[in-house]
Amino acid sequence: MNDRADGGELEFRVAGELRFLLTPRFRDRERPRVPYDRTSTLGHVVQSLGVPLTEVGGLTLDGEPVPPAHRPPGGGLVDVSAVPRPQALPESPPRFLVDVHLGALARRLRLVGLDSAYSNNADDPALVARSGAEHRVLLTQDRGLLRRRALWLGAFVRGTRPDDQLTDVLERFAPPLAPWTRCPACNGRLAPVAKAEVAHRLEPGTLRTYDAFTRCRTCARVYWRGAHGARLEATVTAAERALRHAD
Structure with a gap:
């Protein structure tokens, strides 16, 4: 040359x-x-x-x-x-921060029990600052955001479908899963709650059909395995399979 x-x-x-x-x-x-x-x-x-x-x-x-x-x-x-997969991280289990354009991914990460912060109106400087302050891995498809010098740690998420994006994150970081333990809406912890305590918040059909409930300790939303249970179970099963593949 x-x-x-x-x-x-x-x-x-x-x-x-x-x-x-x-x-x-x-x-x-x-x-x-x-x-x-x-x-x-x-x-x-x-x-x-x-x-x-x-x-x-x-x-x-x-x-x-x-x-x-x-x-x-x-x-x-x-x-x-x-980067080798699975990628070693300075802290375990990893905590994630999800970019504003990946809200569906954030819900899936929470479904499988991963600590995943998300806000649909956070700008780039706020995301970078929060990543560093809370030691969260920023998940994004914005290459410019990943090039910011102040970013603590980030990862480019591959895939256009939320299910494929979830698989990509799991294969990259191989985090331990704890399905059904986090609130899909706010990321808070879920805890079992007696049916009698939440009966006043349930529709009559739900009250007749279901007996097991959990409630978010942060936002107080109530959850049960309803009509979408099979679809959510399929997401969890696929996540567990992806994690076995990553190992």
């Missing part, structure tokens, strides 16, 4: 599972090449290709491992590997 006066070119070999993140300009190139000025960090250049560092498991320059903060003295071949 011929060095140029400005530092040469960096050639990138991006792992196959990350290539969908490349910007359209680079996606159809087997080994994208970019001019290099010797001042930008390698991590900055990788992100300029469209791949957030949250998705990168490691970097090598001409076969030698280097950190994202590395500034190459010239050109070279950069290999970009994906």
Whole structure:
């Protein structure tokens, strides 16, 4: 490779599972090449290709491992590997923060018992601040949000369907599940409640048909295995299967 006066070119070999993140300009190139000025960090250049560092498991320059903060003295071949699955996290069990555009995913995460904060009106700075303050992994499909320097930890969620997104999160982090223990509406803890205590809040048909109830300790919503029970059970079963696959 011929060095140029400005530092040469960096050639990138991006792992196959990350290539969908490349910007359209680079996606159809087997080994994208970019001019290099010797001042930008390698991590900055990788992100300029469209791949957030949250998705990168490691970097090598001409076969030698280097950190994202590395500034190459010239050109070279950069290999970009994906984060290994399951991904090790600094805290376990993980706590999640779900982007405003993934509300259906948040409900599914709560259904299987995962601590998942969500607000449908939180802006990007608020999400980044909360992620750091509460040590929550930010789940999003916004690559720009994942590139924010102040972000504590984040992950790009793959898939367009909520069920596929749930599978992706479970396979990536392999968190312990506790189905039916969190409120799908507010993320609070559910606790069993006597039928007599909530009878005044139930429709006559529900009162006649069901006997087992739980109530959210935070928002006081009442839950029972009703008409949608089979569908929810299917979601839980699929989640448990995905987790076994991740292990």
